[in-house]
Amino acid sequence: MxxxxxxxxxxxxxxxxxxxxxxxxxxxxxxxxxxxxxxxxxxxxxxxxxxxxxxxxxxxxxxxxxxxxxxxxxxxxxxxxxxxxxxxxxxxxxxxxxxxxxxxxxxxxxxxxxxxxxxWVPPVPTTMDGEVEAAPDLLPWVDIENVQRYPDVFEPGEPVVLTEKVHGTACLVTYVAEDERVYVSSKGFGAKGLALKEDPGNLYWRAVRAYDVPAVAARLAARLGATRVGIFGEVYGAGVQDLAYGANGRAEEGVGYAVFDVSAEIDGRVRWLGADELPADELPLVPRLYAGPYDIATVLELATGRETVSGRELHLREGVVIRSAVERYSPVVGGRAIAKAVSPAYLIRKGGTEYE
Structure with missing residues (x-):
């Protein structure tokens, strides 16, 4: 949000x-x-x-x-x-x-x-809730502003990457190399510096274990020489939100998961990996819809239409996330040059859920 x-x-x-x-x-x-x-x-x-x-x-x-x-x-x-x-x-x-x-x-x-x-703070379903603990080493996620509210985040013609915005719930995983500790959190709990204690019934932990995310984070840490690695993914499926993409968040093996970002602490500094550095050969990524010069008309056009996550166009698309092809700071939003554009059809759909 x-x-x-x-x-x-x-x-x-x-x-x-x-x-x-x-x-x-x-x-x-x-x-x-x-x-x-x-x-x-x-x-x-x-x-x-x-x-x-x-x-x-x-x-x-x-x-x-x-x-x-x-x-x-x-x-x-x-x-x-x-x-x-x-x-x-x-x-x-x-x-x-x-x-x-x-x-x-x-x-x-x-x-x-x-x-x-x-x-507005969305309600938290039981499957996304759980017992929490302080997690000072957790790498946090950031709020993404809407490009329609801040149209000057990107320069016309600037190289950008557009990925599909998946309507699920954000899952934060932090791997600490020193003691091989793994923290798992939601966006809401993560913003408070809290992690969810491992529970086989918790949605986030089920997804993390199903896709062996900690092992991928450990390999990334070794490859990058990082003391901490944060992997940020969207957990989705029936029972998670109203858009399910053909996955089943209620089933042990059927939960959907797609990575949208990775950060790493290297030499005491946290940096975000570029779009081409994400572990596409080890974890599913959110679909890439476009890579090329920034154009707001292209962004708004791609924000609409049918989803591509399932490969079957099962329902409408939530929108897109836009980021610079090369990570940079934006003075317009006071942080990363990253933004979103949301489909009008998604905004006015009936029976929509917005759990965080």
Whole structure:
């Protein structure tokens, strides 16, 4: 999931092709449906992104009572309004009436705390839960921002690699060479510096053992001269999320697993392996869909369509992950030059699950 920031943004306003009383306010490459005449291009307003949870008083102020997602009708989710995809909320809350939003946009001020907006945390199914322990040596995963929110992460024509974004649950494995210790965690627990104690009934440990991930990590550590190796993969299948790719997360042998990233600590410094350095001959990788010059139209086109994980196009594709062909820092997101693009069909599908 992306980080949650509620910021002021300068808008570009477009006509709504199917509604006389509505317009489209653009933030980055996102568009949110707004009332016609509420904003003009160049105006500043607050943008509340998807997966944000709003307090009741703000929901009432914005006239959104009973219209948001979740059991409490308090979560922002992508919707289609009169045929147009609306992602996030554009507004000017009364609490910010005296704030210079143009200046706040330039400074990147985050208003989430002031407005009482929080990030939605998915529920954790029993199979993904378990007894945890402190894991100070665990190599963490990072949040990936949406390229539509931050379109300048990549330069036009920059060499990039696009892989399919698999709708499963992220599994973090860290191998410590000194004592051959193996830590296994989820994204949520890993962010807290916690690892799951080994349990044959736990989904992550079942996948790790089924694909012999620790042995691959040990060989990578020896080959790279690394003190620690982190292998990050997606565990998927029926019983994990609503998109199963023909795998069965409930069965001992049927769980799906695909690696999307590897990090290694070498000479005291952690680095991410390039796309061509991943252990493709030892572990299944997420499908590579494109390698070539960066072009946003190509990215958005490949984010849609049918999945390729199963090889049978069983259901829709979640989206794509974009990364530089050569690992580099991005000042736009303050970290790795990596981003995602999500399929509109995925965002508005019925009965979707979002376990982390």
């Amino acid at each position: 992306s980080t949650l920031r509620v910021t002021a943004e300068l808008l570009t306003v477009h006509e709504h092709p199917n509604a006389d009383a509505l317009e489209l306010a653009q933030v980055g490459l996102y568009r949110a449906v707004v009332a016609k005449g509420a904003y003009r291009s160049g105006d500043a307003a607050v943008y509340i992104p998807e997966q944000a949870v709003l307090p009741p008083e703000l929901i009432a102020e914005l006239g959104l009572t009973g219209r948001l997602a979740g059991k409490a009708s308090d979560r922002v989710k992508a919707v289609r309004l009169r045929g147009e995809l609306s992602q996030g909320i554009v507004c000017r809350p009364r609490a910010l009436a005296d704030v210079d939003l143009v200046r706040a946009a330039a400074e990147g001020t985050d208003f989430a705390e002031l407005l009482g907006v929080t990030k």
